[in-house]
Amino acid sequence: MSNKSEDRFSSVLKLTEFDYIVPSQICIKPVETPEKSNDNGNSKIEIESNGRYVEISEDGTKKQLEKATITLNDCLACSGCITSAESVLITAQSIQEFLSNINSNTTDSDKKTIVVTLSPQSRASLAAYYKISTLQVIKKLKTFFKSLNIDYLFDSSFSRDFSLLESAAEFVARYKKQLGEDQPLPMLSSACPGWICYAEKTHGDYILPYISTTKSPQQIMGTLVKYYFSKKINIEPSNIYHVTIMPCYDKKLEASRNDFYNDIFKTKDVDCVLSTSEILDLFKEKNTDFIQLEESTEAITSEYFNINQEQQEFYGVKGSSGGYLEFVFRYAAKELFNVDVNEIEYKVGRNQDFKEVSLEVNGEKVLNFALAYGFRNIQNIVRKIKTNTTIKKESALPYHFVEIMACPSGCINGGGQIKQEGIKENKAFLLETEENYNQQIIRNPQDNPQVQEIYKNWLNGCFSHDAITKLHTQYHRIEKTTNALNIKW
Structure with missing residues (x-):
């Protein structure tokens, strides 16, 4: 299976070759076939010229079959694909679904507040790819997301403190x-x-x-966005569409867990996860030259963003x-x-x-x-x-x-980070990414005043x-x- 970025998002299943373990054939839950009272086991399945699958019974009756799909919830995480930094690409975790939600978010009565959470590893990878600082990445992303009518950009290093x-x-x-x-x-x-x-x-x-x-930073941010931040802006959790940008395809799996779905509000804590490399495809999809984007002049506030406002440098660990x-x-x-x-x-x-x-x-x-x-x-x-x-x-x-x-x-x-062709080139790129990540002010999480405020007033x-x-x-x-x-x- 190809790992090229242009076909990274095929509709089936993708493996990245990180620390590979031999895959198991028992990798998804079995298809459940309902019992049929009039089926003697003699029917057969054919593929028609238009690609449709049909079941033909003994008497020649044809029945079109539903297209089989694999979702994240079908995955059994055998010792093959899931543990090798793979991605099972499904409709709800794709650029197409992300853009569909953005483009349809126009009706005032049904309009949702859109929140994007960016991981520090992703911003470091983007900075290395475009040869700019991580602060420039944030400012350009704010410009880009504003053009898509996205309301808020947050930083998962904030939830990592929790x-x-x-x-x-x-x-x-x-x-x-x-x-x-x-x-x-x-x-x-x-x-x-x-x-x-x-x-x-x-x-x-x-x-x-x-x-x-303890939940991961992604899922803690999901909790904060849907159940703390929603109260601050006076809307229901289900009226927030929360997207995260992560260095890992498996974060898609994490967001899809039933444990992170709220039955009362009928919403997931994280609605969509995009990998860092998918952001490059998003730029391509929107015909955006990222490096030519203007840097947003809006101040990056410290609320839900670990940044020193005076020095405009990131806090981290x-x-x-x-x-x-x-x-x-x-x-x-x-x-x-x-x-x-x-x-x-x-x-x-x-x-x-x-x-x-x-x-x-x-x-x-x-x-x-x-x-x-x-x-x-x-x-x-x-x-x-x-x-x-x-x-x-x-x-x-x-x-x-x-x-x-x-x-x-x-x-x-992570498997979702931007990669370079060639072992030497990718190793050098990884070192540059790590250098970008480490350009931060070291601060203990307990010294974060916004974190302490939430602990005091909400937790x-x-x-x-x-x-x-x-x-x-x-x-x-x-x-x-x-x-x-x-x-x-």
């Missing part, structure tokens, strides 16, 4: 065994949807209790996948042992995508964290946990916390009952079927 704070508080509670035996250590990060799919559908028996319940290990490590060291950690010294494992860091107090190792990117490293972590869980030796579990990401090099190298504090209800989720063991369609690759 995700980091909730993850850190959850870890401390687990470490103190305040959450009971059903949420043990090591706590495994939960921001990567490819990893979550893999865990739910491959290792549900024993891995799910270890995964942090260390770590191109969200900085979960570093922030949770520092937070736990201070909270549990009153130790201020200034510099973190990593011990590199068998490859650059596996690193460890530990804290010793009075000669005793009290914290042992790891970073595991890519499925080869993930499988090693899973194997260790499985072994220790099976023999019931919890004290032998090697780590207290593991930051897990499906893509080698993490989110900055009643970090890791409170309200915060757990709104900013946390749950995972589900999903059984594989043994009689699925056989897919030939």
